[in-house]
Amino acid sequence: MRGLSQRIRSLKPSATVAVNAKALELRRQGVDLIAMTAGEPDFDTPQHIKDAAARAMAAGKTKYAPPAGIPELREAISAKFKRENALEIPPEQTVVTVGGKQALFNLFQAILDPGDEVIVIAPYWVSYPEMVRFAGGNPVAVATGPESGFIPDPDEIAHKVTPRTKAIVVNSPGNPTGAVYPKEVLTAIADLANQHDFYVISDEIYEHLIYEGEHFSPAHVAPDRTITVNGAAKAYAMTGWRIGYAGGPKDVIKGVIDVSSQSTTSPDTIAQWAMVEALNNVEESGKFIAMAREAYRRRRDLIVKGLNDLGLSTPRVNGAFYVLSDVSKIDPDENKAALKMLEEAKVAVVPGTDFAAPHHVRFSYATSQENIKKALERIGAIL
Numbered sequence: 001m002r003g004l005s006q007r008i009r010s011l012k013p014s015a016t017v018a019v020n021a022k023a024l025e026l027r028r029q030g031v032d033l034i035a036m037t038a039g040e041p042d043f044d045t046p047q048h049i050k051d052a053a054a055r056a057m058a059a060g061k062t063k064y065a066p067p068a069g070i071p072e073l074r075e076a077i078s079a080k081f082k083r084e085n086a087l088e089i090p091p092e093q094t095v096v097t098v099g100g101k102q103a104l105f106n107l108f109q110a111i112l113d114p115g116d117e118v119i120v121i122a123p124y125w126v127s128y129p130e131m132v133r134f135a136g137g138n139p140v141a142v143a144t145g146p147e148s149g150f151i152p153d154p155d156e157i158a159h160k161v162t163p164r165t166k167a168i169v170v171n172s173p174g175n176p177t178g179a180v181y182p183k184e185v186l187t188a189i190a191d192l193a194n195q196h197d198f199y200v201i202s203d204e205i206y207e208h209l210i211y212e213g214e215h216f217s218p219a220h221v222a223p224d225r226t227i228t229v230n231g232a233a234k235a236y237a238m239t240g241w242r243i244g245y246a247g248g249p250k251d252v253i254k255g256v257i258d259v260s261s262q263s264t265t266s267p268d269t270i271a272q273w274a275m276v277e278a279l280n281n282v283e284e285s286g287k288f289i290a291m292a293r294e295a296y297r298r299r300r301d302l303i304v305k306g307l308n309d310l311g312l313s314t315p316r317v318n319g320a321f322y323v324l325s326d327v328s329k330i331d332p333d334e335n336k337a338a339l340k341m342l343e344e345a346k347v348a349v350v351p352g353t354d355f356a357a358p359h360h361v362r363f364s365y366a367t368s369q370e371n372i373k374k375a376l377e378r379i380g381a382i383l
């Protein structure tokens, strides 16, 4: 009998991808739109990384790669964990994936049985709860609010732990909040994982985009239970190359590799060689990251001040390239507020509904200062 599976019928397509597609479509129709929807650096991929891909192609490195990734990249990932995070993760305990997204998707497939619980900290990236459900698990949300700058309280997390808790997802710096968790909070979370024997899935994809404070990997505290996920997209402006990676316990990483072997086989071989260059050419990549970080910092300062000056309450957060802003003044319903901003101000943002952030919308400030100023003026006009 024809028809879609229960599983796929209950899957919610990504809200951020959908709203970004709508914004791009309006722009194609000639609407003068400022899109602040995409979770994507506005910079181009650095030239030295593109050159490495061209060299790989010219050298005929165009065949299938092993499901775990090419050995040279696994070595570069292991060296990166040591150099930047002071973590000892040997190449055999790493895996290369089709973006950080596939690392996370495969991880949930690898560790969850039906009914297992995964703690997610709200407002969360839209894909975590959907990926958990798709793997048969139950997401359990812990709320955070603007008054704490969206930093979770470890005691509240402890209250959500049950015998079915299989993992917690932490994402610092975070999407959609921009929050950077203090070391003490990450340590307390990892301590809980040690105490109750569950995994920490640490999504560190925005690691290099911190404006105040320092990055900390919970794998320092729970090395046997933490899977550290990262990728090329945000640090090296490589969203379209689709390279991510993870490092962690051997059996879990093997599970991730096994899912890849029966689905994607391996990530793009040419893009993997580009990533070898991105990670190993520390000097060139470092210059790019420093330049981008400084640009984002100035934009963050501009947008946080501008939105607060307009009366849209927006905490000053320290990382990634997002802010969550309370748009109750435009409309208490964040979907109506986002629609009004789109239709009347021609500014596209993502409503907070699917992030579990009622009354809020997410602004991505991975766009020029000129665009940010123009967006603030336009929103000011409708207010």
Ligand SMILES: Cc1ncc(COP(=O)(O)O)c(C=O)c1O
Pocket: 039, 098, 099, 100, 101, 102, 125, 171, 174, 175, 203, 205, 230, 231, 232, 233, 239, 243, 244
């Ligand atoms: C929190 C978070 N994790 C993971 C990803 C996945 O990134 P990619 O699959 O492009 O590496 C994203 C992308 O938007 C993200 O925001």
